Every structure is written in structure tokens, then in C-alpha cells.
Amino acid sequence: MFKKTPIAAVAAVSMLLIAGGCSATNAGKTEAAKPMAAAPAAAVPAAPAKVDYTKMSAKDLAEYLIFETDSYDLKQATQEGTSGKARLTQDEIQKACSLMKGEELSDKAREKVMALAAASIKYPAGGIKLGDWKKGRELAWSGFGYRTAHNPDDHSNREAGGNCYNCHQLATDRTGGDLGPSLTNYGKYRGASEDMLKYTYDVIYNAHAYFACTSMPRIGASGVLNQQQIADVMAYLFDPNSPVNK
């Protein structure tokens, strides 16, 4: 119950006044203030049923805020020709992997994610081959591409990169992040067997096939890099002349 302090009493009274005056909602945008005091009486019954945020589950409210409150530019154009709404709409893997603090992936969900991921992987017609490590080096370094929001990346001026260095250390001549494992000496330590090439291609293309709900973006499946670009990045990882293996 309310603590017996003057502040709590004031708060309690104001809460009662609010409860009497209008439903508690954040849904009205900037104009929400008006109906409180000055809206014409006729507008009240005519208005559609107000959404009461406090009556929704946290998950439902989050979806509502994202899609129904004019919070995002849902019509914003994307580089791939879709919309802001498509960017915010979750696919099955994203849904399954939106784990809250302490929430564990169920075995069933894990199997589903891995199966979906494996099914998404498309291989080059001529098999997995290594491309140009010098091109791969630049793709691995570049964090450009697919950003929209207030400053959209213009892909007509510059190709999108792989963002690899954001999270991985690769060659030691540039500083990489450490959200992902270090890939320094990747090819030197692992060799370039057919199995290793396939595994690496898969992990770049859609790492969820091996590591369900990994943080690693689905670089191939999401279209961040095409097959040739992946071959170039793989050359950067495997080529004995690549700085990654020096």
C-alpha cells in the first residue's frame, strides 16, 4: 500500500485524477496532451478504442510501439529495395533467437533454427573456391553498407562490406573487435581441406547452421555479401599469402 508520506499522498491523488480523466496511454504522440483538457466532447466517443499500454504484455507492447505508433519510418527505402517495416519484421530465426536475460533456447527451437539455417545455404555452381584475398581484405575491413536511419549508405557509390573486423581480429595489421573469436592465422592453423572450406563457407553464409542463435550475422543468407565476395573473404582467411596467415 501507499507509504504514509505527503509525496505519496499527492501522487495517489493525482493518479486518481488521471484514472478518472482519461485512460493511461502513451499512444497519442505529441498531440496526446490536447484531449486531456481541451478536446471537444464529441471527439471522445467518436475516437477509436484507445490502446492502454498498461493492459498489454511487454512483448505485445514492444511490437505495438515498433509498428503502430509512428515511432519508426516504416516506409523508409532500403538498399535491397524493401522497406523499414521489412527490416523490423522478424523472421523465424530472429524470433527464436530474441532471448531475454536468462532465457535458454529450447532443444526443439535449437533444432528448428539449425535446420532453417542449413536449408538457407546456397552453394556456388562450380563448388566452393577461394577468390582474391586482397579484395577479401577490404571487404573484411569495410563496415559500410545497408545502414539506413538518418544517414543511408549509398550502394551506388561503394559496395557493401562484410563488417568482419567489427567483431573479429583477422590480420594483426589492423585492430579488430573481440565479440567474435580471433581468426588470426585462420588458414595456417586449419588447412584448406574441402571440409574446412565448406564449414567456413557455411559459417559465413549462415552460422546458425552450426551455432544456433549465434550473434554472427547471416552474411550470405541475408545478402550482405554475394558468393563471389564470400570467396574473396575466404581467400583472405585461407590464402597462405594473406596477412591473416602471416
Add this chain to the structure above:
Amino acid sequence: MLKKNLLALPIALAVAGVAYASSGMLPEDALEMQIKKTNNSTYLTQSPQNLMMMPDNPAWEVAEAGEKLFKQARGPKNASLEKCDFGKGPGVLEGAHAELPRYFADTGKVMDLDTRLVHCMKTLQGFTNDDPAIKQKHGSKSDMMKLQTYIGSKSSGMPWNPPMNHPLEKAMRDAGEVMFYRRSGTMDFNCATCHTQTGKRIRASVLPNVYEPADWTKAISWPAHRTSHEEVRSSQHRVLECLWQMRYPNIKIGSDASIAMISFWTDAARGEPAIVPDLKR
């Protein structure tokens, strides 16, 4: 010495001109306290240059300009903002920012510093959304950032304490938490991708962990001067930039989704001192 440059003196005077509540603390002192408390956390100590520059933070000039603006009669109604209620009563700025976002009975909404300030500029001063005073949201030269930096500085050293008494405050915070973990976009990122481990880096930048409140307070302490931008930035700008990197579409400043996220992230720093204005990379 770096500090003995020509800029240091006028800035030091500006600092002296900004009054503190007795319970407040200079941002550099609050930060120093956090560094001790975390035993020199990698996140808090990642930029020795910024630590050294804290007392000469260019944001103080912006705060000083904000104080003048705040007290000046402006807008069609020719009124100052001195009667603006940021949640602790009309004109009370001490500690107000540390208790935002919060529910406001007069609008029936949970509002953050940006939206509450806009509300007052409209209702008290008569500005509209199209006036540059409101419309221009970014940059140290904008009225919004001047005012926010001044108001924010009045909470420096005070513990983050956004109220959770009204059901709407709780609902917004909880929705913000869901959004923090919700993966989407080209790269499948959520906020948790970068902010749930300690000491991890994106390239050279050490990332703050939402589960480490003593570190996290610095991450959410805005306005802050960003040395890489040479501008003072707001919480709303931080949301925008994270979402840009995450390949999300443009979020509208002051939107309910943005306030839900800010409610969650402020709650995650509860009890830790605000470091405002901060100096960041």
C-alpha cells in the same frame, strides 16, 4: 601540459558559473568514483585522453549557453522555461534529469528529457514543431542541445532513479527491455549483441555492459560531448546511431519506442551517479 591551453581558462570560468545542488557532483568526480568502484574497469578507463579532458569538457560551454536560453523570455509567448516542470516541480532542475523518463499527469505520457523539454517550449513559450528551436535536434549549436546539456548537468552525480510508480512507467520500461533483446534487421542485431558482456570491443572501442550498472551509467550519461563528432549529443541521438549501425530504419526522436528503450536503459543504471555532461569518443 595539454591542459594549459588557451581554452582552459574560459572553460574553467564557465564551469565555475554553473551552480550545483549540494547533492550533486562534478562529472569528472562522479566518473572517478565509478572508476574506483569498478577497480579501473576497461570500459571506463579506455580513453585516458578523455579522462584528462573531462574538466575542460567543451560541453560546459554548451551548458552555459543553455542556462542563458533557459532563463531568457522567448517564443511567441515571450516566456522563459523557468516554470517548466521536469517532474520535480515547476523550475526544479536539480536531480530532474536523473529521474527521467517519467510519467507526467498533464500529458498522460511517459516523457524523456527531449519530449518534456519540447512540451514546455510549446506550452510555455508557444513554439511549434516547425520552429528551429524545437526542430533542430542535433549539434552543439542547437537550442535543444544547449538546453538539454544545461538541464542534464543539474543531475550530475545524482543517482539515476526513474520512477516506476505509475503503471505506464513500468509498461514502457518493460517494453524497452523486450526491444533490447529483440533481434531484427539485416545483421540480426539486438542491443544485447553488443551490450551484455564485459570488456568486449567493436574494433578498438570497449563496449558497455547493461548488466554492470557501475559501467552502464557512463554509457547512458547524456548529453555528452563526442570527440569524434565534435558535437554534444543526446540520449535520443545515441538511440539513433545504434539503430543506424544495426541497420534499422530511422526512429523518430521522442517516439514512444525511443522512450521505452531509454526507460529500460536508465532503469539498468539505477542507483549509479549520472555523469553529465560526459565526454565520450
